[in-house]
Amino acid sequence: MAQSLPVATLPQVMPQPIAMRLTAGLLPIGPKATIVMQRDSDPEMLRLVREGLAAIGVTDIRIAHRRPSTARETLIVLGMASDTTVAQALAQAGGTPVTDHEGYALASAASGGAALIVLAGADADGLYYGAQTFRQIATRGTMPALTIADHPRMAVRGTIEGFYGAPWSSADRLAHVDFLGSLKANTYVYSPKDDPYARDRWRDPYPAERLAELKTLIEEARRRHVRFTYAISPGPSICYSAPADVAALRRKIDAFHALGVRSFYIAFDDINYTKWNCPGDEAAFGAPDKAAAGRAQAALTNDTMGWLTARDPQAGLMIVPTEYYDAAESPYKAALRAVDPRVFVQWTGTDVVPPAIAIRDAKAAAKAFGRKTLLWDNYPVNDYPESTGRLLMAPYAGRAGGLSDELNGILANPMNQEAPSRVAVTGSAAFAWNDRDYDPESSRLFAARALAGQKAEVTTALMLLFDLEHLAPTFGAQAWQVQAPLLKQRLDLVRDTLANGTPAERGAVLRDLATQADRIAAAPGIIRAGVSDAGFLAQSAPWLDAMALWGQALQASTAGLTAALAADPAAAQHFADAAALTTKAEAIHTISGTTRPQGAIRVGDGVLDLFIRQAPTLVFQPQANTAPVSPQG
Structure with missing residues (x-):
């Protein structure tokens, strides 16, 4: 046998x-x-x-x-x-x-x-x-x-370095294309808004040393089976009808084609599209309005695509339109439908930062743009005011399974912080590969294990950080993913038990909270000792500093609640210690020059800080020297 x-x-x-x-x-x-x-x-x-x-x-x-x-x-x-x-x-x-x-x-x-x-x-x-x-x-x-x-369900999977603020370093980009390759993502778009040679000075050639840096990245991406895509943003100053500007655009593309790049991108986002930059454009495309802008952009795109593929049939082109943020019919989109069907057209969803994308939304976008779109997903990018002081580490979510039938792919726009971005990008890449079997929490746990080198204690510490950086904002007041859902559940249980539980239940819930506070306070040290990725440690440093202080503040608050239940006058000092620690934590700011906008670091805000402020009111504490004094006769 x-x-x-x-x-x-x-x-x-x-x-x-x-x-x-x-x-x-x-x-x-x-x-x-x-x-x-x-x-x-x-x-x-x-x-x-x-x-x-x-x-x-x-x-x-x-x-x-x-x-x-x-x-x-x-x-x-x-x-x-x-x-x-x-x-x-x-x-x-x-x-x-x-x-x-x-x-x-x-x-x-x-x-x-x-x-x-x-x-x-x-x-x-x-x-x-x-x-x-x-x-x-x-x-x-x-x-x-x-x-x-x-096999992948979507043709294009990866990221677009398309944020405002300090661009990634060369080391960041090299690490990122290696990361993309590990997740079977096939596209990295180089489009940092603050690269002057790609936007403000797009006509000018790159200095030799910058081009050499990019050549190294291009070759590394090729080894990792990632298509390096060069994006240029001529929109703020281009004369669409000027032969000199068309020639300048071709020269820039030629320089990257010589380095082995075969995928290119013209960005028309974040520009004024109701005025011309030269008189010739009015003669060529009509009086300045949105429809005329669509005609001009379509003409430039088609001219570029025709020229590019005539010299290299393997080359490809993408664009992001000026109206990239909705699927509403408009004169601009109608004009843009004249773009060559081989060109990928990007769309950010139902808003600049959409809380959800349904299949019907993607179908509406396909109708408006005259083709399946390529989703530019503005998550986890953190370059707008509502994201100030945040790492966005909630899992990739809110995108409907089945979108692979209606999209050509997904490019996530990451944070200024490359390594912390991998938590959400792990999810977007996994979703683009197989949206029907995608599980958000599994992807986030996988990202934690990858950063932790598969070490269980470090993974647990990272998951605590991810929970405290869970809030995902939009451009409005309403977040699309809530802050610290696991910690909030625990703190809500503490409030409820203190209000409604037996003495034994109150003691038990506070002992459990003390354990959790110890874990939060210790997590930054465990992460620093156990994560080998130097980029992650450097880029998340102020958040780790703040997390340690918030954990210590929660320890002090828990000690205060325990003392208050025992009518121990030491409770007041514990609560005062908690308040002092929160003041220190709230004084920590983002690293200067690394992100836009700058601001105070936020950790579990609206959950952890609220509980620590409320803690002294949850149990009555008699005040010293407050007994009434009898009048002397």
């Missing part, structure tokens, strides 16, 4: 694959493995596979270009699904090929007392994504027998 394999559990893969199932238990993995692959295989894909093998205990790896006739050790077969060797191995392992663009199949099974693992890509991108999935699974230290058939 054959011995059964050890029991396996279904691994978590982010993004969630379209189809994944266990077929048996854990596979036997020894210290030796052979990788069978083509001679011209992608080095980055091979690096990921090696990392995965190391994680499951393989220390001796041999590379072969033909499958051995017998295998007594772990065998990994990599390549295109169309390759005969790969197709045969995939069938043997119980998998089925995937033909969708960027798709892959992964299958693993026991074979002759050893493990057979097959990665079959529909194309080179798909094979790379399969390797990312293998590496994620192997992080657990074991390899189950399973099959995965996977």
Whole structure:
């Protein structure tokens, strides 16, 4: 009787694959493995596979270009699904090929007392994504027998560095494209509003040293299977009808094409589109109004697309229109429908920062713009007044499953703080890959584990920070995701128990609150000791400082409530200590020059600060020296 394999559990893969199932238990993995692959295989894909093998205990790896006739050790077969060797191995392992663009199949099974693992890509991108999935699974230290058939539901997935304020550093961008590649995101748009050579001085060439920096980023993005997309914003000053300006636009695109860029972007957002920048535009497009602006922008876009694809059929173009923030019919949008259908047109949803996007909204946008749109999602960007002092770390949510039928993709606009942005971007990338099976909380927990290096205590500390930075504002007074929902639930229970509970219940709820206060106060230290990402620690530093003080203030408030219940006069001092700590916490500001707008750091505001202010009123405290004095006769 054959011995059964050890029991396996279904691994978590982010993004969630379209189809994944266990077929048996854990596979036997020894210290030796052979990788069978083509001679011209992608080095980055091979690096990921090696990392995965190391994680499951393989220390001796041999590379072969033909499958051995017998295998007594772990065998990994990599390549295109169309390759005969790969197709045969995939069938043997119980998998089925995937033909969708960027798709892959992964299958693993026991074979002759050893493990057979097959990665079959529909194309080179798909094979790379399969390797990312293998590496994620192997992080657990074991390899189950399973099959995965996977492909993205949206064509464009990634981010647009499109915020106001200090642009990211070169180190930030290099880290970010690596992060995008790990999540099977395929697009990074370079469009910082404060890059003068992309907006105010768009006609001027980049200095050689800046171009060299961007070349390094472009090459790194290519290795990570991420399309670097160069965005230019000529709208504030362009003369659409001037040959000199058209030539300047082409020169700028040419400079990046020479660096290997094949994806370009013209931004018409945040401009005055009811006046011309030169008299020639009125002669060419009519009196200045919104419809005329639409005609001018469509003409420039089509001219650029035609010129670009004539010299490089593989090149692509995106635009963001001036009316990017709704799906209402308008003379401008009607004129813009003349844009070449091959061009991606971006749309931010039902508002600049929409609280939700439904399928009907995307359908209305497709009708208004004459094509499926590409969603520019202004979450988690924090460059507007309502987001002052905040990291936006709620999960990506409020977007309807099924949007993949109505959108060409999603590009999230991140924060000035690159590494903290990954919490929400993990969700947007996962949603764009597989919106129908997307779970917001799973994506946020995955992001925490990734930052924590899979360490449980550090993950828990990060999740406390994420809860205290949960509020997601809009351009109005009403937030679309509430602040600190888990802590609020706990504090509401404390209030209710103090009002309605028995003495034993009051004591128990305060002991529980003391434990939680200790965790909040300790979390920043745990994060600083356990997170290895220097960018995350530097960019979140003032929030960690403030979080520690707010945790200490909650400790003092809890001690005050406990003392007050015991009629202990020390309660007043505890509450005074809490007030002093909150004053210190509220004095911490954002790091100068790193974000716009600047302001006081907010941590759990409206929840934690409110409870600490209310705490002295929740239990009656007799005041010293207040007894009435009898009059002396």
